Each structure stands twice: as C-alpha cells, then as structure tokens.
Amino acid sequence: MDPKRELTSVDLAALVGEFGAYEGAKVDKAYLYGDDLVRLKMRDFDRGRIELILEVGEVKRAHTVAPERVPDAPGRPPQFAMMLRNRLSGADFAGVEQYEFDRILEFVFEREDGTTRIIVELFGQGNIAVTDGEYEVIDCLETVRLKSRTVVPGSRYEFPESRINPLTVSREAFDHEMDDSDTDVVRTLATQLNFGGLYAEEVCTRAGVEKGLDIADADEAVYDRVYEAIERLALDIRNGNFEPRLYRERDDADGTDDGDDTDGEASEGQVVDVTPFPLEEHTDLDSEPYETFLEALDDYFFQLELGEDEEPEPTEQRPDFDSEIAKYERIIEQQQGAIEGFEQEADALREQAELLYAEYGLVDEILSTIQDARVQDRPWDEIRERFEAGAEQGIEAAEAVVDVDGSEGTVTVDLDGERIDLVVEQGVEQNADRLYTEAKRVEEKKEGALAAIEDTREDLEDAKRRRDEWEATEREDTSEDGEDEADEAEQRDWLAEPSIPIRENEPWFDRFRWFHTSDGYLVIGGRNADQNEELVKKYLEPGDKVLHTQAHGGPVTVLKATDPSEASSSDIELPDSSIEEAAQFAVSYSSVWKDGRYAGDVYAVDADQVTKTPESGEYLEKGGFAIRGDRTYYRDTPVGAAVGIQCEPYTRVIGGPPSAIEDRVEAMIELEPGRYAQADTAKRLYRRFRERFEDESFVRKIASPDRIQHFMPPGGSRIKGD
Template sequence: MDPKRELTSVDLAALVGEFGTYEGAKVDKAYLYGDDLLRLKMRDFDRGRVELLIEVGEIKRAHTVAPERVPDAPGRPPQFAMMLRNRLSGADFVGVEQFEFDRILEFVFDRDDGTTRIIVELFGQGNVAVTDGEYEVIDCLETVRLKSRTVVPGSRYEFPDSRTNPLSVSREAFDREMDDSDTDVVRTLATQLNMGGLYAEEVCTRAGVEKAMDIEDATEDDYRRVYEAIERLALDVRNANFDPRLYREPVEEDGENEESESPDDGPVVDATPFPLEEHEEAGLAAESADSFLEALDDYFFELELEDEEEPDPTEQRPDFEEEIAKHERIIEQQEGAIEGFEQQAQSQRENAELLYAEYGVVDDILSTVQEARAQDRPWDEIEERFEEGKERGIEAAEAVVGVDGTEGIVTVELDGEEIDLLARQGVEQNADRLYTEAKRIAEKKEGALAAIEDTREDLEDAKRRRDEWEATDETDDDDEDEAQEETNWLELASVPIRENEPWYDRFRWFHTSDGYLVIGGRNADQNEELVKKYLEPGDTVLHTQAHGGPVTVLKATDPSEASSSDIELPDSSIEEAAQFAVTYSSVWKDGRYAGDVYAVDSDQVTKTPESGEYLEKGGFAIRGDRTYHRDTPVGVAVGIQCEPYTRVIGGPPSAIEGQAETTIELEPGRYAQADAAKRMYRQFREEFTDESFVRKIASPDRIQHFMPPGGSRIAEE
C-alpha cells in the first residue's frame, strides 16, 4: 500500500476541532522553506511553544509538530516570510475552519491593527494565500488565474465552487446524487459525493455493501445502509469522537530473525482520526495515539525519514571540518549574543533608574501629553508645543527628541540616553516596563547559556567522530588518489553547504568565463554608489542605449587589490558584460531580444555635469568616444554552484554554465518574475537528489535575485 502524502477532507474536518485547543496562542515568527513549506512558531499559555507546519508541495499537510522535529530556520527569510512576520508577530490565533468539505483550511489571526487570514489549499498544485480581514489577497505562494477563480495579490480571494458535502447531505440529495451516477457505488461516493477513495471504500465496508456494485443494481436498502454509515461517520467528526491510529505495513517474518521482528517496525502508510475497517482487513498494523495531531506528527516525521536515502559512509569522508567550523561559528555567535543580552539588560535597568533620577522632568512630559490627549489635541499639535517649549528653554521640552503618535510613544533624551516612553503610562509604569524588559532579556541570557553548553557538546562529539574516522581509515593514500573522481553533486544524498556572502552580493553580479567580476546597479542609488565608490582605473563601464538599465562595471581588479590601468580585459569578458548590461535593462522588460550597448573606460565617466547640464540620481556623464556593441542579444542563465561555495549564481549563459553544477536558461516571456522563479526552483529540486539542499540555498526569492526585471519563461519550455 502506498503511503498517504495528502490529507483527506475527512482528516481536515477532524483537525479543525483539535486545532481549536490552541486558540489564543500568540505568533512569534513565520518561516518559509523553499516555496511550499510554511512554519509558524507560536506560544500557548498552557502548552508553551507550539510549532505549526503547513506544506503544499508533493506532501500536503497541516498539523502541529514537536519542537525538536522542526527544520532548522533558513539562513535568509524570503519576502513572503517577512510579510507574515510583519502581519502576525504578536497576533492571537483565533481559530481555523474548513471551507465546505474541500481540502481548504482557513487559519485566522487577530492583532490590534487588524485580522489576517491564511488560506491553505491542500489540493491540486497546492497554495497558501494570505489575506486581510476582508479577504483581499496580500500575497500568495502561487498566483491562480482560471476562468472559474482568481487568486492574485490585490484581488479578493475566491474560493472554489461549492461541492456536495457528504457529512451534511440530506437523504433526498444523497439519493439524487446516487441516481445520477453511471458507475459503481464506491466511485460514486468517491467522486460525486466527494468522499475520496479511502473513505468511500470505508463507508461501503461499514455498510456491508459491495463496492463494485453497479448503481443500477443497488437497492433502496443498499442506499439506506450506505447513508446511515455516512451519518455515523459524520456524527463522529462533529462530536470529535476520535480514536486516532497510526498504520504501518506489516513486516514479513524472517525465520532466522523471527523473534526480533515486530509488526510495529514496518513503514508507515496512514494516520487516521479513528480506526478504519479497510485498514484492518488489509492487515495493517495499528498504533494508538493521544490525538490526531500527534498521530500526524509521528506519521509525517517517519515518512520523511523513510523518503530520505541514507548516504553510504563508504562513498566519501564526512565533512568533519565543516561541521566543526559550523559549531565553532555558532559558539562564537552565542557568546556574542550572551554579551549582547548582558549589555541590553544593563541598559534597560540604567534607563529605568534614569527615569526615577529625572522624575520631575519625565512626569512633566507625560502629564503634558496626557492632558493634551484628554482634550483631544492631535499629536502634531503636541509635538509643536514641545518645539515651542524648547525655544523658550523649558527643561522638560528640551528633553523630548521625538513624538510618534501612531504608537503613542514619546522619546526623551536623559543623560545622553534616548528612552521611549509610553505616553498613556506614568513614570513608575514606564520604569517598571523597563525593569521587566531587563528581566526578560536576562532570562534569554540564561537560555543562551544552556544552548551554548549543548553546542559545545556537539562540537566535542564532532571532533571525537573525526578522530575515530581517521583512526579506522586504513585506505592507502595512493589508492585514494587513483580512486578520486569528480563529485557528482546532483546525485549526492547530502550536499555539504559552504556559505559565502561576498561584498558585492547586494548588487547584480557574475564572474565572466575569464574570471573577472562584473557588477551592476539594481536601482538609481546603487548606480550612484558604483560610480562614486567602486569605479577604479582600468575598469570598463557599459550601459545600454535604451533608457532604464544598470550601470555595469567590468572590474579589472578586486577592491582589496591595488588598482591597475595596465590590465587588458579579454574581449570575451567585455562581450559577456555587454550581454549582462542589455539583459538587465528595459530591453528585456519590453520583450525584445537584442539591444545596443556602449563601453567606455573608467576615466571617461564623471558625476560632474557640463555647464547647463543636469544629472539625475544614478546618472553620469561620458567624456570622449564610446565603443558600441550593436544588436547584443539578451541572455541569462541561473544555476546552482556547488564548489567552492554553494549558492545561486546568474548571468550570461556562456559564463554561468561553466561555473554551476546545473543551469536553467531564460528568455523574455509571459510569466511574472516571482512565478518563473518558483518554476525554476521546482526544476532544481527535481535535479538534485538532496532536495533539502536546494531548499536551503536556492529559495525562489534567491533565484529571483538573479533574474532580469519583467516577464520570463524557461527557454525551450
């Protein structure tokens, strides 16, 4: 039996009640892994930390998980995760509902500034849409443009057309659906009554009705027994009468090891909210669980382990040095965090003491604001009043450095320290708030101290395993040299991650096939910065004739090296830089396939206009002759590099294909940048055996970082 990879409509109906026990939990943070796995970290008053996972890819699920089972946080949160953090941080979990009997869950969160709905589609390609309280889409993982419905940012979220709900269908409607069928009983239940294959079979088994019976042969008594079985199932769901089960394939007994084998050792195939006669008849081994959420957590955790191919330790030596270096980096960061916590806590305590030391001044400020607000005076007027007070030399007014009416905060400067005061509170309350914050930070320090001890243990364990490996490694060095082959990164079960964020990473960039760095601005500010700060003698500057392109600099040297005007840049690098310049300009955005580019030496570029000229931000003037590259074709490839660093790279195909393990070439097309990035991400995941590696280093947001502005499509798609 194939393991379940998607939750059924019955599963979701059962989950709604169990999710209700977490109502009131507060959201701490949101994480997005790749383009299909969402994690919400919450805090519940009774249970403490709560982790919610929502996955809408090949696996489609939504359930809580044990904190120790959550994946490590991605290194760089994508825009979708940052949007969720901005909307949900500190929000209360209000509840969750299932739309009709569809595989759609709607999670609702409330905060003082509004309501946020996360609508999870666990059918088809899967999707997560984030809307406001009025169902206007803020953002979504997948844009949907169908005749029947649209899901795009800025539009109102549209649910799919309603279908028959078998758990609430009347007897008359049930009879009509059955009578209108031209197939057998089980297929009618599965499709026309939307029960799905498993529960359609379960209902037939519970009703004692032959599954393959043709509808025309079914009697009134057959209809009655099937309907009553559906009613009993619906009653169990409505009353949360659950007895969850985790089902496994039975392990075939081996005569030589019969005593040590147990049916509970088999691979998982399903988790259900109550026992199923279908599974019992199939001989599956069943395990009880305290809750359906717990059963799903165990099920998908084991399913993921079973899906992962265990790497063969004989294939390659584990990268102990990278693991040790990672733990050492973490310890260094933890030590820095502990020191930071100490400083922050001390700063909060000192600020609280300052409020008492300057009690009279602070009280005057807060009383002034509170009296003005009691008279409904606007915040702008209050701020003007403080400014007037400063001119008259009033001590309390001179201490005020900022007024934020949207948050009700007044910022004061006391003894050189800026302190935010909640205007609605008094001096004592503000001081108590600072003392409480200092205490909270001190508690974080205690947690960090415990964490650093764990990391030190991990470090010692990695060193011990390295020493054991080297002590037992009897392979002759000469034999190793002969056996060494080029690593096939695509087929590695686990690709070691070697991160590197160079100084130019925030710009557009690539290395030419000759090894020279090319950088380009993403906006007018970066164009300005490149010309003023990074342009050096010997560099070549390229720009398109078309308006709206990046300043492109082909570097002759690295900023850390001495500049040189003697270096002769290869023609191949100049041609690739020209293609880069035209590709990331308005030429691509307009859907054209070629454009003109000119190149000049660095000393021909100036930010000083001639008399009567005006240079807008990001613009520059050229003095002297230009070298033109006519009809330069656009072209870009995005790839994943595995050595010396693991990262996404992008640029002209002739340069990128030699530096990346796998590449995808793009051309101007109809897909929005975000949609094309998601398609590329899925293709990269299919190419690597280690899908988690792609998820960690090549998220759609990171891929988008190297794509031209405007519509794209995968070449030869």
C-alpha cells in the first residue's frame, strides 16, 4: 500500500488532546522552510525544548518532533517567518482545536499585546493562515478567493462550509444520512458521514457489516451495529483511550505474524501508516506500539522521509510546465477578480459617503433622534420600536431606518436603495469620513493586489521561458545522436548563444547604487545628497548596517538585513563577508576612487546608531547624519569594482565588488582608478562585451554605454590589467 502522507480527521481529533499537555509553553522563534513548512521553537518549564512542525505541501502534518531531528535553520528568514517572530516571540501556547471534523487545526497563542491564531489547513492544496484574536488575516502562505470562501490578508478568515461530524452525530441525523444515500454502506460512511476511506472500512469491520452492502438492503439491525461502532470510536477519542501504532509493510515470506511487534525488534519494512489506536484493517501489516501519538507521528514521518531519501535518484523527467503555467494563469484570474472587487467595494463606499451628504438632513434627523433618546437612557429596543411605529405612520426618517443594533451602537438606513451602516455616536460628517477612509484603505489593498499580479505575471513568463528552453534542449538532444550525457547536462553557454532572449526586470532599488553580496544580502548607496537623505529616512531599518568612508564625500551605504517589504529584525547576524564587501563598495564609490587612491578607511555602525538629529549647537547638511556610540573600522579597505552582464534569471548589467558579482554574471570586467573619463571607459567596456558575446545585438539592447556607466564608480577609471 502507498505510505500515508496526510493526516486524517480522526488523527487530528486524537492529536488535540495530546497537544494540550504543552499549554503554557513559550514561543522562542519561528522558521519557514520553502513555502509549505513552518517550525515553531518553544520551551516548556517541565519538558524543556519543544519543536512543532506544521507542513502543508505534498506531505500534510502537524506534530512535535525530537530536537535532534529538526532541519537546520534556513539562512535569511522570509517575510512570513519574520511576521511570525514579531507576533509570537515570548507568547504562550494557549491550546489547539480542531474545526468541527474537518482537517483544520487552530493553534492559539496569547501575549500581553493580543492573541494570535495559526490556522493550519491540512486538506486540498494546504495552507497556513495567521490571524489576530478577531480572525482578521495578518498573512497566509496561499491566498484563497473562491465563491464559497476567502482567505486573504486584511479580511476575516472564513472557514469552509460546515460538514457533518460523525463523532457527534445524533442517531436521527445518522439515519437521515444513511437513508439519503444511493450507494453502499462503506461509501456512505466515507462521504456522507465524512470518515474517509480507511476509517469507513474500519467502522464496517468493527461492526461486522459487509462493506459492499447496498444501503437499500441495510436494515435497522445494520444501522444499530454501525452506529454503535461509531459511538465506541468517538468515546475512545474523547477519553483519550489511545494505543498508537506505527505500521510497516511485512517483509516475511510466508506473511504470518500476529500483527504486533512487542519484543523490541523493529521491522525493516517500509512505513505505511500511523494511527492513534490499532486498526483491524491493518492486521496484515507489522506494527509497533508507542506511548503517545505525537511520538508515533514523529517516528513515522522521520522514517518516511529517510526511506524516500535512500531511494535511487529517478531519471530526470520533463517538469509539469503545463500545470505550473495553468496555476499562475488561475492565480492571475483570481487576482484580477480581487482587483475588480476592490474597485467595486471602494466605489460603493464612496457612493455611500456621497449619499450621506445628499440626504444630509434626513440622516442628521435619524442620528439626532437616537442620540437624544440615548441621553435620556431609553433602551435600544424602545428606540427600535419607535422607529417602526413612525414608519407605519409614514414618517420619512423612520421609513429610512432598516435596523437598530444596540450591541454595536449602529443604525442601518436605506438611502435610494443603498443600505448603509452608521455609527450612532458620530455625526453625518464623521460617518461620511469613515466611509471615505475605508474606501481609501480598500484602494490601498487594490494597489497591493496590482503589485502582486505583476509578480505573478513575471512567474508566469518565467515558467513559459523555462518550458521553451526545455523544449529547445529536447530538440537539440534528439538531433545529436550519441551525444554524451555529461555534455547534455552542461550549463548553457550564453556567450556562444546566437540569440539570447531578453528578460528585463527593474527592481525598486535600481535608481540607487546597488549590488547583492555573495551571501545574497542587498547593499544600496546614495548617488547624491537627496538619495542619502532618503536612504536614512525611508529605507534604514533595525538590523541594517550603515557604512561610510572616513574621508568626506562618499555615499551612505546601507547593508540591508531584510527587504523593505519584509518585517524588519534586529536578530539577523550579517556575515562578515557581506560587511567587508559593503565596505569595499563604500570606499570604491567615494572620493577615494576619484582621488586616484587604491584604499581608504571605512566605518560601520548599526541602524539604531544613526540619527538625523544633530547635537546641540551643531548643524547637519542635506544628506548628512549623526552617529551615536562606537564605530567599527575597516582600515585600508582596498577599492574594487567590476561591471558584468547577467543572463539568469534576468538579462541586465550589474556592478559592484568583483567577489560579489563574479558568480552572477556570464562576462565581467574589473576596473581600477585611472585617467580615462567615466564615459570613455564605459564605451571601452561596451566594446569588450560585444566581442565576448556571439549575440552582439543582445549586448546593444541591454548593455549600452549609458547603462554600463550607471554601475561605474565616479571619476576616472581604466580596465584592470590594461
């Protein structure tokens, strides 16, 4: 049988009780691996370190793991992980619940500043949504926009439609579901009663009922036995009567075994299932008992992954580009629908605000009437009744009132067929302003969706490009009989390509001086006093490093710990190699290069040491800043700059310290201070690049002298070695 890769609803019902033992544990850190596995590192006073794994990809699971089995922490935490750290660091684990009988777990964490809920969807495509205490989505791994439900940041989390819970179903409801079926008993239990295939078969076996028995032939006695088997199963789960088992394929030749290995010798067969109690459906498998279901799950998924890692590498197959492309097209369609929805919502809110002003006198009369009544301590029910009576008498203001909600302090009015909720304590202007503000917030969400759709379109184009390249390679392989497999796997030789496709991407930081360190961190520097000012005021965040030359006349250089779109963090340790490359960048694009010198002193400080507020009696010129505290100096830092042409993942010119860009480009030319003007040297580089690439038109399109000059240090230069 195929190994189990997803937890069932019964598994989750059993897990909830065992997770309760960890209530009160404090969260230390959160990690995100890839795009589908979250790890929460916690500590408990009695148990010490606790590691919680939540995975929603091809494998769908939620359980604790032994500390020695957790994967190594990824390098740079993405935005989702930083958001979790900001919300959960120091929070108490308050418990977990299963949503009805669905494959959804809701983990609750409490901190003085509020509640955070992590909702783990272990069905379908899988998802993890993080919400506040009122279920407003802070962020999620996947956005969901369906007719039945929506899960997007900024909206209220919507659970799937309720389904029947077989563990709490009444006998009357059970009979109704069974009678309503037109298939056999086991399929009815699997679908109508939501047991799923395995546990539907288990219930039939425990009840002594033939699985394929047609519902039409099932009498009252059959119903009795099946319902009693369900009640016993539910009772075991509610009372925590578990005897967890890990199941393996049986290796013995004759297939004889009692089904329960209790002598301490583990079977060597492939693990295939793990359950909270022994199953009669698995008597043909070897089994191992465990003290807790969480321990059994930890061992099962560890051995499952271990077994898969030991399998021989499959031959390279054509990736499913069509599915990937279809996925991005579907996402774009959903995003376009969301944008249209935001536009409609914003327009509707503005129309409502304008209606308030158009019917100012009527609305003011309604609000004033309620406000006066509340001053006189009249109950909300009486106010509602007075409006109803006024409507019967044909009073216009009363006829416009649809509902009065005392619990929320609101009144709903109907103006020209448009229903509008008004806050009673506010006047007409305040209510209109609230609607305008809400419309503006929705417009901002639309802007975010527009940015997201551009990212998705880039992903779509990238998938199409990879598909075209794969197909082109397949055609080449077919035409070259007897070509060595090692040659086929060689990296594409872009310099020899007769035609290189253009894939442009203009990052937000392109107007600054910039490069990525060899460790992948972004470094940005100002081109002038205005940009220096902007970097310090707008883009400098906790965790960043600021570098500057000791000599006057250099750019503000910021080594970013996180992207501006990510939550900032001060606990990211920047590698020394990245700081040294940033220091070389700072000295190379300063007056040190202009003066023809080959080295200079650079200092580095933390972001919180930089201020735009001068000391008393001092003055900061535009682009300047003050430093508080000690500086770390990098004495005699050598200058070094290079310009190169990148072909993957985008086609563009990049520049920076040679060590940072050499592995990112197909062709690179190093520079040193010299006597040739910047523009003249740029033309020399352009000619050299054209000589190196077979596709000269490609160089002309993306690496003009002006574009090359954009990445060169100011002042005179020459090509190193000339």
